[in-house]
Amino acid sequence: MRGVAGSFIVTAGWNWYHVKYRPHWRFVLISLVTWLLVYFLFLGGKKLFLFIIKKTEHGAFWRNEFALSVDKLFFASSLFFLMFFFRNELASLIYSSAILFLLFFVVDRQFSKHPNAVKWRVVNKGFFSVVFFLFLVSGILQYIGYSYYILDSQSKIYNIVVFRSVSITMFWMIGFALGGLIYLNGGKWRRYLGVAVWLLTYLLTLFVWLVNIGVLYFAGLYFSPVVLQHAGESGGSGLIWNWLTYILAFFYLVSFLFLFFITKRFLAAHNKAPAHYWRYYYYIVILIGIFAMGAFSSLQSTPEFVMAKSFYRYFFGKEEKINLPPYVFGKLERFGLKYNLDEFNVASKDKVFDKKQQLLPQKFKNTRPNIIIVYLESFSSRLVDVYNGNRFKNLTPGLDAMANDPRTTIFSKFYNASTPTITGIISQLCSFLPPTGHDELEREKRIKKIYLGCLPDILKKNGYKYTGYVTAVQKNFANKGTLFESMGTDEVYGTKELSKIIQGEPLAWGYSDHQMFPAMMSILQEKKKEPFLMMISTVDTHPPFNIAKDTVQFRNSRSNVLNSFHTTDDAFRIFWENFKNSEYYNDTIVIAIADHAIFPTAVTKDIFPEAAGKVTFYDENAFLMYVPDSILPKKIDTYSSGIDIAPSILHLLGINVSNSFEGHSVFDDRDKFPNLLGMHEFGLYINQVDNQGQRMVNYNIPGEIICRENDYNSATSSPLTLCEFLDFYKWKRQMFEEGRLWEKK
DSSP states (O other): OHHHHHHHHHHHHHHHHHSOOOSHHHHHHHHHHHHHHHHHHHHHHHHHHHHHHHHTTOOHHHHTHHHHTHHHHHHHHHGGGGGGGOOOHHHHHHHHHHHHHHHHHHHHHHHTTSTTHHHHHHHHHHHHHHHHHHHHHHHHHHHHHHHHOTTOTTTTSTTHHHHHHHHHHHHHHHHHHHHHHHHHHOOGGGGGHHHHHHHHHHHHHHHHHHHHHHHHHHHSSOOOHHHHHTTTSTTHHHHHSSHHHHHHHHHHHHHHHHHHHHHHHHHHGGGGSOHHHHHHHHHHHHHHHHHHHHHHOOGGGSHHHHHHHHHHHHHTTOSOOOOOOHHHHHHHGGGTOOOOTTSSSTTOBSOSOSOOOOOSOGGGSSSOOEEEEEEETTOBGGGOHHHHTTTTTTSSHHHHHHHHSTTEEEEOSEEOSSOSHHHHHHHHHHTOOOOOOHIIIIISOOOOOOOSOOHHHHHHTTTOOEEEEEOSSOTTGGGHHHHHHHTTOSEEEOHHHHTTTSOSOOOBSBSOHHHHHHHHHHHHHHHOOSSEEEEEEOOTTSTTSOOOTTOOOOTTOOOHHHHHHHHHHHHHHHHHHHHHTSTTTTTEEEEEEESSOOOGGGSOTTTOTTTTTTOOSOOBBOEEEEOTTOOSOSEEOOOEEGGGHHHHHHHHHTOOOOBOOOSOOTTTTGGGOOOEEEEETTEEEEEEEOTTSOEEEEEEOGGGOOOOGGGOOOOTTSOOOHHHHHHHHHHHHHHHHHTTTSOOO
């Protein structure tokens, strides 16, 4: 029965993890076939074991007592497959450790029946002690790597921590077994060579991990040759040697002493049992190790392997290094982008702004205003009345009401720096052109955190007591939850969290805008923490523009685009009216800003006959700012983009801190740089003034840009070309992966 039950558990876990559940009949049929296959393989393996035992003329214990225990061992081993049902990495790791303990006790109990039980149990205990120590340490390290590494292409695979832990543990056990075989067959001092080499290699790896954890914590990347190269420089050394490193050094010392003690006891135990007992175990360990590494195939994604590969490529010329010529950096300075290649943190700056001026009314001299940022999904200015006169009269009366408030400043010539939502918001909150892709953020969920100095974190360090973000969808979509938390956001509210506040079913892609605005205000009332930064992303204007069940029709329009924009504006109108009558009206800044431009497919001939087919993913965006008792100009028409938002807000608040921003405050020196860049896999966008003083726009998708020699111009005064921008895009991605764009620590 144990064989049947074990086969069922193996089948259940394996198929639950690897086979689609629907249609159900197909899942059941495949599971039944797999169950039978696993059971017959078990029976075949059992018969093969008995045949080998008989042929090799082993003692009666192996033919009788141990043969009867094969079913127990198989059943105990099958319990490992229940791990496939876990969806929490830490839980699956703890469970796997428990199964390893169970296997030890099952084997130990069977050996207790052997005529030479004491000797076999010594061997069994020695091996399981080493295995468990290695698995425990590997599990902790792999979990740390999984938690902090931001470019993990396999982070979306459930139980990847266990797979890697098993793979790297068996890798080390194979080396340990080979060292042990040398110990058994060597003479005098030479017998210690194998184990000594293994021990030194493992301890060196642990030391590298010591450094790697410090780098992971502060940069979200693995220790690399670039970090090592800049270890003596400002910034680079801070990634390697920091307060965390010294704490970890203590644990390294403990691990070193513990491993040395285990190894010494293990070798001493060889005198308590015959050599062939140990030799059998060594061979079994090597066979199981090879099988396990092949079955899990996760060794190549372990941090150890990735780091070793990066050093190999670097020192043996396999690493492609992208170096931008000085003239390209010269051209980039005309866009306000300046990098110091002599520093590890190439974008680090000492301050946000140069002009010290009073931008807030006197009432905020000793207090901080609250801030509400409304990220309007896909809100190009071409769809907002205040920017377009009577083209779509009363399409956006809510935003018009805000714009018409004498305390509101209207910003024109403001463009998105990236797209879609998550990279658009990162560019605004962190003043950062993100060289990242749609797939790795939204589908692969590869980038989980960023290590930039972003607006929420800076505000929290300068008197703000609460930062929150509200999104209509699940907060793990595009890793929004972990990304916003890494930016310093205290709480992220997604569909699950909002369901505790909002009555009724979600009416859009998640909750609709009419549902979310009241929920956001309820959250603020509940928290009662001031000053605060609260952010919300609308959703009703997300393609395909017909997702909201509570759509408010624009006149008698049949255009889904116009209806969806009118719907979001109606939700904003209600929010604005309630806001004006609330306690927040006199002490809260409200910023209504597009997260990015409207997608080109929405600019159709029926509503934009002159622009259809001509626009890109970059466009002039809506940007309004209400400040209580404002002393700002009514209109600001400085050319700016998303990367200028964080510096502008900090300048407004008078918070001047060291940073790694790429943008400039519109209240400071942004007007000195009338050229703009937009960056994403959806397209590279250049908006610049040419040598004749005329504004020129260039756009193309990175993968479709074909560069020839005449697509470059080394004259610094000449316009930036798309090919030069493409090289900058690749260079920036390299800097991103090396951690050299992060905030200076």
